Amino acid sequence: MDELMLDGNAVAGLLREVFAVEMTTAVAVCDGCGAADAMGATRVFRGAGIVMRCPHCDNVLATLVEAETRMWVGLQGIRTLYVADLDTGEQ
Amino acid sequence: MARAALLGRLTWQRAEVVDIRVETARAKTLVFAVPGWSGHRAGQHVDVRLTAEDGYRAERSYSIASAPDGSRIELTVERLGDGEVSPYLTDELRPGDAIELRGPVGGYFVWEPTDGGPLLLVAGGSGVVPLMAMLRVRAAARSDVETRLLLSSRSWDDALYREELEGLSGTGLRVVHTLTRSQPPGWTGYARRVDAEMLAEVGFDPAERPRAYVCGPTPFVESVAAALVALGHDPQAVRTERFGPTGG
Amino acid sequence: MSIISRGFRGRRSDDVDPSRIPPGQYLTSDFPVLSAGPTPHVPLEEWTFSVVGEVDEPRSWTWDEFRELPSEEITVDIHCVTKWSKLDTRWEGVSVDTLLDGIETSAEYVLELAEGGYTTNLPLDDVTGGRAWIAFAFDGEPLAPEHGGPARMLVPHLYLWKSAKWVRGLELRATDEPGFWETNGYHDRGDPWREQRYWGD
Numbered sequence: 001m002d003e004l005m006l007d008g009n010a011v012a013g014l015l016r017e018v019f020a021v022e023m024t025t026a027v028a029v030c031d032g033c034g035a036a037d038a039m040g041a042t043r044v045f046r047g048a049g050i051v052m053r054c055p056h057c058d059n060v061l062a063t064l065v066e067a068e069t070r071m072w073v074g075l076q077g078i079r080t081l082y083v084a085d086l087d088t089g090e091q
Numbered sequence: 092m093a094r095a096a097l098l099g100r101l102t103w104q105r106a107e108v109v110d111i112r113v114e115t116a117r118a119k120t121l122v123f124a125v126p127g128w129s130g131h132r133a134g135q136h137v138d139v140r141l142t143a144e145d146g147y148r149a150e151r152s153y154s155i156a157s158a159p160d161g162s163r164i165e166l167t168v169e170r171l172g173d174g175e176v177s178p179y180l181t182d183e184l185r186p187g188d189a190i191e192l193r194g195p196v197g198g199y200f201v202w203e204p205t206d207g208g209p210l211l212l213v214a215g216g217s218g219v220v221p222l223m224a225m226l227r228v229r230a231a232a233r234s235d236v237e238t239r240l241l242l243s244s245r246s247w248d249d250a251l252y253r254e255e256l257e258g259l260s261g262t263g264l265r266v267v268h269t270l271t272r273s274q275p276p277g278w279t280g281y282a283r284r285v286d287a288e289m290l291a292e293v294g295f296d297p298a299e300r301p302r303a304y305v306c307g308p309t310p311f312v313e314s315v316a317a318a319l320v321a322l323g324h325d326p327q328a329v330r331t332e333r334f335g336p337t338g339g
Numbered sequence: 340m341s342i343i344s345r346g347f348r349g350r351r352s353d354d355v356d357p358s359r360i361p362p363g364q365y366l367t368s369d370f371p372v373l374s375a376g377p378t379p380h381v382p383l384e385e386w387t388f389s390v391v392g393e394v395d396e397p398r399s400w401t402w403d404e405f406r407e408l409p410s411e412e413i414t415v416d417i418h419c420v421t422k423w424s425k426l427d428t429r430w431e432g433v434s435v436d437t438l439l440d441g442i443e444t445s446a447e448y449v450l451e452l453a454e455g456g457y458t459t460n461l462p463l464d465d466v467t468g469g470r471a472w473i474a475f476a477f478d479g480e481p482l483a484p485e486h487g488g489p490a491r492m493l494v495p496h497l498y499l500w501k502s503a504k505w506v507r508g509l510e511l512r513a514t515d516e517p518g519f520w521e522t523n524g525y526h527d528r529g530d531p532w533r534e535q536r537y538w539g540d
Contacts (some may be wrong), residue, residue, distance in 0.1 A: 058377065065523055065525060067537045
């Protein structure tokens with residue numbers, strides 16, 4: 001266990017800038033071990049860019065590289081991303 | 092209503108300091124006016140961005156300490172000795188100064204009264220900030236959800252929100268402190284790091300299916316979350332927010 | 340147009356010759372720890388370093404064999420793509436020229452192979468001719484695990500993501516193969532003096 005490790009909550013703001021909905025509650029199915037976890041519960045490491053890893057098997061789920069007005073989102077290890085909070089426009 | 096808070100404006104916005112309150116020797120609460128703030132949920136945070144005159148930038152995340160209150164939000168910041176941002180926020184900022192912030196963000200580590208309970212909140216140091224927002228929202232809603240807060244602090248003087256927590260206690264809320272480095276004379280409470288035994292004594296029985304929120308430095312969160320699961324709590328019902336090596 | 344925060348300076352020191360700081364970088368006096376994953380801990384008895392790929396014969400060294408190779412002390416400036424630069428850092432390491440000495444190859448590229456699957460790619464030219472080392476000591480002490488110990492790559496003329504921590508081998512290649520960060524937004528070469536941080540820079 002690394003002291004420096006964070007969790008998906010730490011990148012909530014970054015993800016929100018790219019995706020139209022709150023992403024920490026989105027559930028990612030890991031293509032390494034099949035576990036399904038909320039993005040907020042993933043392990044986050046800060047390297048040259050951000051690496052999100054499966055909390056069960058450490059597989060890289062996603063990478064985020066931010067460059068001022070550009071962002072690269074790698075979804076390498078997410079087999080499926082399930083979003084339950086879509087805004088249908090209803091009040 | 093909740094959805095509006097989730098889909099609030101997510102660009103950097105100007106926030107002006109309107110008030111500063113001393114909490115402890117190390118921590119201050121900063122009150123910001125954020126024009127157009129569309130509200131937030133307890134447990135959410137903001138990303139704070141500071142830009143120096145030469146363009147150098149630093150960004151950090153801070154949990155919102157307050158319950159929704161129009162266009163005002165409060166952040167409680169603890170000064171980390173070797174920090175780059177926290178000493179600026181606690182020692183330099185004055186009413187009238189401005190920072191940039193982005194938020195509110197977070198949907199995983201949030202609680203609202205309609206989520207129900209029983210509610211177990213476990214905090215290490217400044218990890219109590221988002222949990223305090225939950226307690227303040229709970230109080231504002233006059234909720235009687237059965238709640239227990241276990242707060243681990245270095246010493247009594249370092250324990251955040253002591254008086255307010257005492258005032259909130261009793262309305263279905265039980266607050267337990269553990270002081271890990273030094274205790275005041277006559278202290279009869281816990282005087283060690285949070286462990287499984289303490290969690291079993293203070294927390295709810297797994298059969299009551301509590302919702303648990305654990306926040307603080309990464310090692311603290313790892314240890315407490317593991318202990319709760321080992322005690323029989325459903326891992327999916329234990330939500331965590333890690334602050335990194337030393338806290339916020 | 341961002342808001343300037345009155346009085347904010349950050350943890351920077353700036354009494355230095357500006358020509359030593361590449362564009363967009365800021366000087367730091369501490370040594371930030373950045374990592375793509377958990378810190379690996381490889382027991383020295385199990386550690387090996389290998390040169391594989393486009394070579395007539397792959398080579399491999401155990402830790403003891405590696406430490407018997409001639410090494411050198413170097414003082415270099417290092418630059419991280421996350422914008423911090425650190426000057427006059429002292430290292431001890433084995434030159435990559437030493438490891439490749441006598442190897443016959445037609446390779447033009449290398450891929451650094453590190454613990455946990457991290458990779459980063461460079462032209463072979465960028466790691467030869469006295470420009471790269473496998474470093475095992477920093478500031479006179481054995482390299483700490485959080486900084487890449489027991490041994491990491493050191494290629495100071497490029498951004499630091501091109502210097503893989505916990506390096507375990509070099510794969511010599513005829514073709515360029517983008518590594519971990521190069522596949523995900525970072526520049527293929529990473530020259531800090533030309534500010535080659537991201538794709539398209």
